[in-house]
Amino acid sequence: MRVFTLFKEIMANLVHGPATRKYPYVRRPDFPGTRGRLMIDESKCIFCGLCARKCPSDALEVTRKPDQMWKFDQYKCILCAACVEACPKKCLRMAPRTEKYPDEE
Amino acid sequence: MSTIVPFGPQHPVLPEPIQLCLELEDERVVSVIPVVGYVHRGLEKIAEKKDFIQDTYLIERICGICSFMHSMSYCMGIEELMSIPVPPRALYLRVIWAELHRIHSHLLALGLLADAFGFENLFMQYWKSRERIMDAMECTTGGRVMLSSCCIGGVRRDIDENQKKFVLDQLKEVEKEVTSLNRTMMEDYSVKQRTVGIGVLSKEAAYAQGAVGPTARGSGLVMDHRMSGYAAYRELAIEPVVETAGDCYARTMVRCREVMQSIDLIRRAFAQLPDSELKTPFKGNPSGEAVIRCEQPRGEVLYYFRGNGTDKLERLRVRTPTFANIPAMLTMVQNCQLPDVGVIIISVDPCVSCTER
Ligand code: SF4
Ligand code: SF4
Numbered sequence: 001m002r003v004f005t006l007f008k009e010i011m012a013n014l015v016h017g018p019a020t021r022k023y024p025y026v027r028r029p030d031f032p033g034t035r036g037r038l039m040i041d042e043s044k045c046i047f048c049g050l051c052a053r054k055c056p057s058d059a060l061e062v063t064r065k066p067d068q069m070w071k072f073d074q075y076k077c078i079l080c081a082a083c084v085e086a087c088p089k090k091c092l093r094m095a096p097r098t099e100k101y102p103d104e105e
Numbered sequence: 106m107s108t109i110v111p112f113g114p115q116h117p118v119l120p121e122p123i124q125l126c127l128e129l130e131d132e133r134v135v136s137v138i139p140v141v142g143y144v145h146r147g148l149e150k151i152a153e154k155k156d157f158i159q160d161t162y163l164i165e166r167i168c169g170i171c172s173f174m175h176s177m178s179y180c181m182g183i184e185e186l187m188s189i190p191v192p193p194r195a196l197y198l199r200v201i202w203a204e205l206h207r208i209h210s211h212l213l214a215l216g217l218l219a220d221a222f223g224f225e226n227l228f229m230q231y232w233k234s235r236e237r238i239m240d241a242m243e244c245t246t247g248g249r250v251m252l253s254s255c256c257i258g259g260v261r262r263d264i265d266e267n268q269k270k271f272v273l274d275q276l277k278e279v280e281k282e283v284t285s286l287n288r289t290m291m292e293d294y295s296v297k298q299r300t301v302g303i304g305v306l307s308k309e310a311a312y313a314q315g316a317v318g319p320t321a322r323g324s325g326l327v328m329d330h331r332m333s334g335y336a337a338y339r340e341l342a343i344e345p346v347v348e349t350a351g352d353c354y355a356r357t358m359v360r361c362r363e364v365m366q367s368i369d370l371i372r373r374a375f376a377q378l379p380d381s382e383l384k385t386p387f388k389g390n391p392s393g394e395a396v397i398r399c400e401q402p403r404g405e406v407l408y409y410f411r412g413n414g415t416d417k418l419e420r421l422r423v424r425t426p427t428f429a430n431i432p433a434m435l436t437m438v439q440n441c442q443l444p445d446v447g448v449i450i451i452s453v454d455p456c457v458s459c460t461e462r
Contacts, residue, residue: 005289006226019233031240033262035247056159080162080253085261094247 027098035079036097038072044091045070051083051092074101107135110443114143118221118447121457125438125446132443137435145461149421156416157183157391161256167423168459169250170210171401173202175423176255178399181335182410183257186391194381195259196337200374202242202252203336204367205272208279209238210402211360211367214454215290218357221451222299227289234282237275244271259384269375276368287361300354304437304449307351316433317426318404319363320453323356325349330400341373353452360454390416401426403454425459 013019021028030036047068052060059076060083063069084092108129114122122143128136148167152160165176177199184191216231239249245268246252254262264272290296306316311324321328322345329345331338346362348355391412399406404426411420434453438446 002292003294005293006230006286009230009285010226013230019236031244031247033247034243035253054159056155056162078162078166078251079248080251081247081261082159082162 030096030098033094034096035081035094037074037095037099037101038077038079038083039093039095039099039101040070040072041091041093042070044089046089048088050086050088054082054086056080056082112446114140116447118217118451120217121455123455123457123460125435125450127438127443127446129443134438134441134443134446137438139431139435141431141457141461143461144458146458148462149423152421153418157412157418158257158416160418160421162251162253164421164423165251165253165255167425167462168456170213170456171206171403171406171459172250173206173252173255174399174401174406176253177203177336178397178406178408180255180257181399182395182397182408183391185395185397186393186410186412187257187387187389189258189385189387191259192381192383192385193337193379194263195383197374197378198260198264198383199255200337200341201264201272201371202246202254204371204374205238205242206252207367207402208364209235209242210454211364212238212283214402214451215286215357215360215364217454218353218448218451219290219296221447222296224296227286227296230282230286234279234286237279241272241275244268256384258387259382261384263383264378273372273375276371280365280368283361283364287364290357290361297354299445299448300357300452301350301352303353303445304441304452305350305352306433306437308349310436311351311433314432314436315429316404317429318401319356319359320404320430320433322347323359324351328405330398330405333398335399337374340377341370343370353448356452390414391418403427403456403459404429423462425456425462427453427456427460430455431460 047062047064049062052062057076057078059073061071081094084094110127110129112127113119113124124140126138127134152163161176164179165172167175212231212235216228219227243249245264246254246262254260306324308325311321311326327345327347331343346359348358392414395410397408406426407424409422413419430453437449
């Protein structure tokens with residue numbers, strides 16, 4: 001009969017301190033290539049609408065007439081990066097979670 | 106006189122909503138009625154509305170814990186319908202990500218089991234190790250849970266040398282940590298008191314009721330669909346992990362040993378990783394019928410496809426492993442004591458979102 005089998009790990013954890021971070025103050029940096037947020041470089045976009053056609057969750061809306069518009073609903077996006085692959089002008093990219101949108105505080 | 110006690114849909118041991126109406130005689134369960142349908146999302150119907158390439162991302166969201174395996178099975182099905190060959194490197198990368206998923210799913214299940222019998226410390230230690238696997242997945246694919254790295258005809262991303270080193274380093278740490286935690290799971294007196302001889306499912310009952318995965322293997326059935334050699338499993342020679350007792354302890358042992366097996370598999374897959382293209386380009390739309398089976402952490406998943414030559418599938422049907430395990434789970438719960446019900450259910454590792462889609 002074996003008891004207290006976890007004793008060694010518990011002692012080790014007491015010495016090593018917590019495994020978690022103090023979250024809002026200490027943030028883990030994202031890995032390179034993390035799909036955190038969708039960003040666009042509007043100056044390059046030609047409003048072809050391919051990204052909107054590929055998007056599985058209808059998060060994108062592109063119109064040419066009467067106004068050129070590229071509209072993105074952040075809360076519908078599932079961060080699959082299908083639009084990034086579809087864009088012929090390579091103006092879309094996946095940014096880390098910490099990057100801010102242009103109109104964000 | 107018997108009493109009916111509703112177990113779930115909100116219950117501390119259940120990670121997902123399923124209800125079992127337990128008919129009790131004193132503390133003994135005499136009969137069980139399952140009630141499902143709390144998280145039905147109609148994914149099969151949405152899959153008929155989106156085109157088959159968009160479905161890859163949709164199908165991945167059937168389950169958060171075996172997401173990669175769902176997208177892999179889906180892609181395998183479409184590849185079969187359209188006769189698309191998959192490059193060898195993509196097959197190996199699929200195995201690597203699928204096995205990472207198996208490890209994290211099993212560590213999650215082992216942690217939840219520890220939580221179900223009140224061993225909080227063990228639960229947190231397992232989840233601490235699991236976090237390393239999540240990091241390995243984010244590092245290689247860009248997503249912690251939804252890898253979205255499988256696509257029709259191959260994979261979307263490669264694993265470079267730095268990432269490979271990171272994954273192998275994490276695996277080494279996980280192996281060290283999990284070996285010592287597994288010792289507690291296997292040998293500790295208090296753990297054994299809660300699992301040995303509880304919720305016994307005989308080999309015959311497991312077979313008759315169509316149990317799959319660790320539930321079937323814990324009862325002595327040798328069935329692991331990886332043995333059929335889909336993806337790169339043919340070259341990796343799988344030895345299924347089988348226990349014979351059929352109780353909660355046996356099912357747990359299967360999971361403990363499969364974590365180690367998966368770590369070994371990933372190492373071998375990295376060692377043999379061939380150089381080739383990542384994906385085969387394709388044109389056209391799927392037509393005809395196909396059935397695909399895959400081994401997920403909880404057992405065998407079955408996909409049925411029917412395409413009609415348009416870009417939308419006519420029918421997509423998914424039979425997930427938990428769905429197959431529910432009858433076996435009800436057999437186990439019968440005649441057990443009320444406090445054991447939680448442990449028995451978690452030992453099957455039910456994934457209710459999968460079941461209801
Ligand atoms: S695919 Fe690229 S260029 Fe075309 S509308 Fe979308 S963002 Fe603009
Ligand atoms: S990342 Fe995916 S869901 Fe988000 S906008 Fe692009 S295609 Fe749509």
